[in-house]
Amino acid sequence: MSAIITVNPYETEEGWLNTELLWDEIEQFGVIVGARGVGKTYGWMDFSLDRGFDTIRDKYDFETLEEFEKLPEEMKLDFQFYYLRRTGTQAEAAAEDLMLEDFYIDFVNSLNEEILEKYDYYIEYTGSKKGPRKIYLVFREKEEKKKRIRKSILLGRIAALSMAEKIRGPGIPEIKIIIVDEFQAKKNWDYLPNEPAELEDIYESIGRIRCGTGDIKVVLLGNSGTILNPYFDYYDYDEFTELKTIKKGGEAIFYHLPNKAKRSEKSKNLFKGSAYGKYSLDNDYADNQMFNVLRLKDAIPPRKCLYNVVIGDLPMGIWKTGDQKILISRITDDDKPTFVDRMPINNEHQDIQPYVILADKVAHKTLHFDSPELRLKSEKHLRRYVYHRKSSNTWEKF
Missing domain, CATH: 3.40.50 (Rossmann fold)
Structure with a gap:
């Protein structure tokens, strides 16, 4: 609040x-x-x-x-x-x-x-x-x-x-x-x-x-x-x-x-x-707002969807651009597998490895996003893999 x-x-x-x-x-x-x-x-x-x-x-x-x-x-x-x-x-x-x-x-x-x-x-x-x-x-x-x-x-x-x-x-x-x-x-x-x-x-x-x-x-x-x-x-x-x-x-x-x-x-x-x-001086977060925001339509071709993931409740496509950037977009490809980190539904595949890979790119600031809102939503979901996997113990919150 x-x-x-x-x-x-x-x-x-x-x-x-x-x-x-x-x-x-x-x-x-x-x-x-x-x-x-x-x-x-x-x-x-x-x-x-x-x-x-x-x-x-x-x-x-x-x-x-x-x-x-x-x-x-x-x-x-x-x-x-x-x-x-x-x-x-x-x-x-x-x-x-x-x-x-x-x-x-x-x-x-x-x-x-x-x-x-x-x-x-x-x-x-x-x-x-x-x-x-x-x-x-x-x-x-x-x-x-x-x-x-x-x-x-x-x-x-x-x-x-x-x-x-x-x-x-x-x-x-x-x-x-x-x-x-x-x-x-x-x-x-x-x-x-x-x-x-x-x-x-x-x-x-x-x-x-x-x-x-x-x-x-x-x-x-x-x-x-x-x-x-x-x-x-x-x-x-x-x-x-x-x-x-x-x-x-x-x-x-x-x-x-x-x-x-x-x-x-x-x-x-x-x-x-x-x-x-x-x-x-200004107390601004350098990685807030437009950090690593790259519109898929503006990315260098050829643009190829590698797979889809579900972030929160939204399916998203993981794309590779012509200059080797990895980018998350709301545009998905039905011909590619969709991975989830929860119980799968229909044709989804449960596998946290894609999330771990994406989280590593988030930690090193090499993951790109189709919009500022998508970046916030994605980072919020992925940061659990950045920090929680450092230890086998899960965090207990007061």
């Missing part, structure tokens, strides 16, 4: 992502696709830590140096984030620049001057890079001595979707937001097998009985890479130009935001009108 919205409420007056409104709307999963430079990662990290530092101010007394030194050696925010990338290598690289000083400097500057005169502060990661890691804000005495006083505050954690088996236990009640960054891979074959299900597994491992209560939510962040990805397939999403689309009765919400990227005019002029500019 798509919500008809004439203005964009998800943009602040300064042009950044309106995380407060999005947070209020999201019930469990929020999939947010926006141009580069509109504050997706920055906005959600800042949102999480702002709320987190509010919780620790309510819990502990930071007013004076004397009270500060009475605090426990290790403390934790009661509103924490869990930051995820696809692989361990990506998570390790992201950790280098994830914790900007912007996120915690207001808290630091709110401390008594005597505290800052006596203590240095810095970000520290603990745990193996091959597994989930904790992220701390650490205060340590400046004076060189054998045992320096040290206070640490647990801010959140970082891991990878590929580490789902390592994220186990009774749950982590302080984690209120799971941030999945760059959920759309640049290459279609870089996704993990059953990746959306792996994310749901992580969500439930962390949230446990809090899942679905609003006490923990997941935001997936990405740019408009390609409409062909396992998340869109998993949640049956194909309203690619709608501002807001509700799935699963509101448990998953997709946002395709028109917020404009923050760029200098010279930078905008460089990218404007290019394929990269449409992706980076």
Whole structure:
């Protein structure tokens, strides 16, 4: 179901992502696709830590140096984030620049001057890079001595979707937001097998009985890479130009935001009108609209129908053109066999191999279509073969 919205409420007056409104709307999963430079990662990290530092101010007394030194050696925010990338290598690289000083400097500057005169502060990661890691804000005495006083505050954690088996236990009640960054891979074959299900597994491992209560939510962040990805397939999403689309009765919400990227005019002029500019500045899917659309009547002859397939409930012809392109058209050939991936009717033949072959061409963007509508219908049917066959297990949807 798509919500008809004439203005964009998800943009602040300064042009950044309106995380407060999005947070209020999201019930469990929020999939947010926006141009580069509109504050997706920055906005959600800042949102999480702002709320987190509010919780620790309510819990502990930071007013004076004397009270500060009475605090426990290790403390934790009661509103924490869990930051995820696809692989361990990506998570390790992201950790280098994830914790900007912007996120915690207001808290630091709110401390008594005597505290800052006596203590240095810095970000520290603990745990193996091959597994989930904790992220701390650490205060340590400046004076060189054998045992320096040290206070640490647990801010959140970082891991990878590929580490789902390592994220186990009774749950982590302080984690209120799971941030999945760059959920759309640049290459279609870089996704993990059953990746959306792996994310749901992580969500439930962390949230446990809090899942679905609003006490923990997941935001997936990405740019408009390609409409062909396992998340869109998993949640049956194909309203690619709608501002807001509700799935699963509101448990998953997709946002395709028109917020404009923050760029200098010279930078905008460089990218404007290019394929990269449409992706980076305009948040357009490069493979939506007229991508690989080729009218059969305009294709180079000779044109030969190889076989027919049923996509959804429509019979379609698979054609080979004179320049060796493979094209799907509503024009069929009664003299050619018709294949189906369901129970056959009359003279149909049940065989998924033609669908697997076509899906491979979809994944590599070498399949052509007689119309934009036919492309959307075909890709929606074929994407199940692109992703589901990576694993022998079928996906279970929440």
